[in-house]
Amino acid sequence: MTPAPNATAECGICGRHLPVRRLADCAAVRPGLAAALEAEHPDWQRSGFVCLDELARARRRSIEQMLLRERGELTDLDRAVVNSLAQGGTVSHDVEADFVEDRSLGDRVADRVARFGGSWAFIIAFCAVLAVWMAFNLLAVTAEQFDPYPFILLNLVLSSVAALQAPIIMMSQRRQEEKDRARSENDYRINLKAELEIRHLHEKLDHLLMRQWERLTEIQQVQLELMEDIANAREQQ
Numbered sequence: 001m002t003p004a005p006n007a008t009a010e011c012g013i014c015g016r017h018l019p020v021r022r023l024a025d026c027a028a029v030r031p032g033l034a035a036a037l038e039a040e041h042p043d044w045q046r047s048g049f050v051c052l053d054e055l056a057r058a059r060r061r062s063i064e065q066m067l068l069r070e071r072g073e074l075t076d077l078d079r080a081v082v083n084s085l086a087q088g089g090t091v092s093h094d095v096e097a098d099f100v101e102d103r104s105l106g107d108r109v110a111d112r113v114a115r116f117g118g119s120w121a122f123i124i125a126f127c128a129v130l131a132v133w134m135a136f137n138l139l140a141v142t143a144e145q146f147d148p149y150p151f152i153l154l155n156l157v158l159s160s161v162a163a164l165q166a167p168i169i170m171m172s173q174r175r176q177e178e179k180d181r182a183r184s185e186n187d188y189r190i191n192l193k194a195e196l197e198i199r200h201l202h203e204k205l206d207h208l209l210m211r212q213w214e215r216l217t218e219i220q221q222v223q224l225e226l227m228e229d230i231a232n233a234r235e236q237q
């Protein structure tokens, strides 16, 4: 019989009286979770109702123990996934957006300079400046030459550019590495959560199928009994 929507019942574990929609029927709790609940509360009778809070806690503990068995220890990432499973939240972040938002002015300049320094536009512009500089100092009248052959000032400018460019590129690369790491952590979290959810779904499906099967055999039994009753009644007529 289905209880009325506003009916309350007692949780078999914590003893609170709660609306039925916040409780689960013990028969519907899959065996793995039921075993976890029983291990935690040895005096629990597997009958009546269990509140969803207790179920969520048991589920979280069983996932934690499973991960501990498989890996020996839990990392912060594993914990984040377990928490999100318990709370029903999502674990994925938009890594790209997070990084774009967090950029300081220095980071933005470093990114721009690194991007420009690694482009054909930079190489062509640089060659053009070199060619103009050398051509002017070779071909102009001696009095106008500001850096005559062998272009000592040009050497100084070039080594300054190289000295500045290297750390700027390294800055940008370090940020890129951080972004890659955040992205792979994000992927790991999503994959682990998907794996756990799929495993959980499998268990639920198996449990549902088993219960369905038990119900079917029960119904068949009842039908057989009914048919026997009808046959007996006919014989007696």
Ligand SMILES: [Zn+2]
Residues within 6 Å of the ligand: 011, 012, 013, 014, 015, 016, 050, 051, 053, 054
């Ligand atoms: Zn409870």
